[in-house]
Amino acid sequence: MHRRGFLTTTAAGVTLLAFPAVLRAQSKEPIRIGFPLPLTGTFAAIAADLQKGAQLAVEEINAKGGVMGRKLEVLFRDDELKPAVGAQRTKELIENQKVDFVVGGLAAHVQMAINEQTKAAKKLYISVSQSDEISAKPDTSPLTFHEALNPTITSRAMATYGMQNIGKKWWVVYADYAWGKQNNVVFNAAIAKLGGTVLGSTPYPLGKPEFSAHLPKIQAAKPDAIYAVTPGADNVPFLKQAISFGLKKDAKIAQPLHFLYYTKEGGAEVFQDIYGATHFCHELAETLPQAKRYVEAFTKRFNQPPDAYSGYGFNGIHEVARGVELAKSTDSDAVANALRKNREYDHYKGKQWWRACDNKSFQDLWIIRVRSPQQVKGEWGLFDVIGKVAANEELDRTCAEKGHA
Amino acid sequence: MFDVPLSALVAQVFTGLVLGGILVLMAIGLSLIFGLMTVVNFAHGAFYMLGAYVAFSLLGLTKSFWATLVLAPLVVGTLGLLVERLLIRRLYGRSPDDPLLLTFGLSLAMVEGVKLLWGKIGLTVDPPKQLSSAVDLGFMNFPVYRLFVIAVTAAALVALWLFLEKTNVGLIIRAGSRDALMVRALGLDLNRIWLLVFGIGIGMAGLAGVLAGPMRGVYAEMGVEIIIECFVVVVVGGMGSLAGAIVAGLLMGEIVSLTTFFAPKLAEIVVFVVMAVVLLVRPSGLFGEAGLAE
Structure with a gap:
């Protein structure tokens, strides 16, 4: 290597070392x-x-x-x-x-x-x-x-749909943490405003899916429908326990949200006819x-x-x-x-x-219901899309209500 | 609040019996192991969880709930034997903190291991068809499977009682829990007895897990929640006391069930309040002998 070439290369190398930021950009x-x-x-x-x-x-x-x-x-x-x-x-x-x-x-x-x-x-x-x-x-x-x-949008939408199509007397079971509590509060207020009754609300600890102690009381209250705020892995055990106590025969069940994977895991037999909201399900691909x-x-x-x-x-x-x-x-x-x-x-x-x-x-959200085992389409076609709630700022609290001037 | 129909209360008591039954199966093993070996087994909840997972896999292999019900606790109990022989036995004669730390670490490792083997996402187990319906008890619809859980719990307790009271090995176990030194002086090999007791205790935790799976689902964290309640039961019943574990376990199930009925928000705290009161009034627990846990 020539002397000049060596110098240039070295100089360039030193410059790069000295300016790593330049190099990165x-x-x-x-x-x-x-x-x-x-x-x-x-x-x-x-x-x-x-x-x-x-x-x-x-x-x-x-x-x-x-x-x-x-x-x-x-x-x-x-x-x-x-x-x-x-x-x-x-x-x-x-x-x-x-x-x-x-x-x-x-x-x-x-x-x-x-x-x-x-x-x-x-x-x-x-x-x-x-x-x-x-x-x-x-x-x-x-x-x-x-x-x-958010819970306000979801639970207001479900309360409105529920009062028109599911029942007037409700019982709420909810996971006792931020999302669950917010859904309970919003749903109670929305049902009252729409002229229905919430007969009672029972909290349970999130991630601890033992509901049996709650179920006799709900059964005795004879609600038209249960609003089950039982998210994640609590979803399937709640429904199975409700069914095993004979509750699903006496009352309809609605959830703030439906999830495809939990519904698939629990199966259509467990989830059949259960209502829920969602911002997306793959059945929307049809439309x-x-x-x-x-x-x-x-x-x-x-x-x-x-x-x-x-x-x-x-x-x-x-x-x-x-x-x-x-x-x-x-x-x-x-x-x-x-x-x-x-x-x-x-x-x-x-x-x-x-x-x-x-x-x-x-964003738009949809009300969906789980199909009966006979109606399930293929491996994954579990949901019937039965209603659409178009995106609407009025479903949420107003800017002022949320503390924004 | 007090305008409650009697039938609803009876229903609640029945529900509490199942909650209590699972706790009893867990606490009795915990208490047995502590009473004899002074090992505070923090991994007990992890073995409960393992019972549920092993049952899930055995159910897939054998397609028979009944075979699973028998085999899964045996598999888990055998693992318990290995843990005693390979890990815990090295710590005898050292401070009781050492096995506590060991089993705590083991429980963390087991939870992670289960996630590696079976995945992070929980699994579902169905009760057998014969037990999946509800039966009308007159005052309420009650799941047949939960009646079955009560029956299996009772049968397991009777079997354990017969074993401890009517067999020679049971006699040595009882003697060993009173005075280990004296039993050794008589030339008996207590190491084998401890091995057996650990295996039995762990097997019962496994059985509790097998029974709980179809009710609550199978997930890696399931043991973490129940172990706290089990310690409360053992402390309330008296550390090392089998009768105490049974009475306190059923009591806790009923307390949780009835509190859930009247004030669901308090159901999580009330067990600790009861424990605090018992510790204040009877520090050695309802059936405990003073000095055993010191």
Whole structure:
């Protein structure tokens, strides 16, 4: 090697060492998204579905060249369904892994802990968990976005449908944590407002699926219908116990949400005729072209149709990507402002929009009912879509009610 | 609040019997192991969980609930034998904290191991067809399977009682729990007795898990919740006392059931309140001998 050549190379090497930031920018490091979610615990099956949706979004976006020429990278972390672990994982993601944004959280109480960390670090957070508080003061922030439905929207919709089609006298069984409690409060208020009665409400500890001590009392009260706020892995044991006590014969059962995987696990015999709401089910592919594309891509990638929460994961990643593209920046404030200015999006099931005051996503939801074992179509066709509740800001609390001036 | 039909109360008491039955099966093994070996077995809940998982797999293999009911507790009990022989036996003669820490660590490892083997997502087990209906007891519809759980619990307790009271091995076990040194002086090999007792206790936890699976589902965290309640039962009944475990177990089942009826929000706390009161009034528990746990 010539002396001059040696000098030039060395100088270039030294320059690169001295300016690692320059080097990084030029090599187009991926945009990193932290994604805490409860891969263990009562919600493990839903979390696995949520994760798949996010994965699919990242793969599709990267296959098209990424965002602003940079790839997306998602770092999933198990929050173990514990607020303290969720906070710790989020902090690690932000401080050690230097993620640019956070999407995820699945349980209402854990998501609040994640939100505290993203607020402190001034990072954009798109929550994909149902919660009333996440988009209300004092918990929310200009960087907190909420993609999922919430208990107010879900339970008002179910109360309205239920009073018209299911019964007038209700009993509520609910998991005693943030999401369960919020559903109970909203459902009680909505039924009273619509002229029905809630004969009683019984709380039980989330993730402890022993309901027998509650059931004789419910049976004695003779409600027309039971509103079963028994999420995650509690869903199947609740229904099986209710059936074993003869309760399903005496009363109809409705849930705030239906999940495909739990319904499949419990089987149509257990779930037959049970009502619930959902923001997505794969049967929508029969009527919506966007849903058809999404369900086909998901099924091809994972060999099974999507459950509902994968849609939230899919959207969360897509909205980060859209925000970055619009803002031409990975700065959280710039991305948040860009999303608020360009509120509408449609990634997999029809138009949605962010409400300006609280960064809450509004979207269509559907009322579904489980088919009888004879009517089930193939392996996965468990749901009949029996009603649609169009996206409507009036279903949620108003901006003023949520503390936004 | 007190305007309650009698039939509803009777129904509630019946429900409590099943909750209590599972607790008794768990607590009696815990108490037996502690009474004889002074080992506080923190892994007892994990073996309960393992019982439910083993039953799930055996049910798939044998297609017979009845075979599973017999085999699964045997499999879990055999694992218990191995744990005693390979792990716990090394710690005899050391501070009681050591086996406690060992079994605590073991329970964490078992929960993670189960997740690796069977997956993180919970599983469903159905009761056999013959037991899946409800029967009208006059005051309520009651699931036949839960009646069956009461019957199996009672049968297991009678079998254990006969074993302890009517057999020579039972005699040695009882003697060993009173005065281990004296039994050794008589030339008896207590190591084998302890091995057996640990296996029996663990097998009963496995049986409780097998019975609970069709009611509550099968999931990795199921043992973590029940172990706390079992310790409460053992403390209330008196550490090491078998009669205490039975009485306190049934009592706790009834207390939880009746509290759920009148004030469901308190059902989770009330067991601890009862434990606190018992500890204040009778520190050695309802049937405990003073000094045993010191």
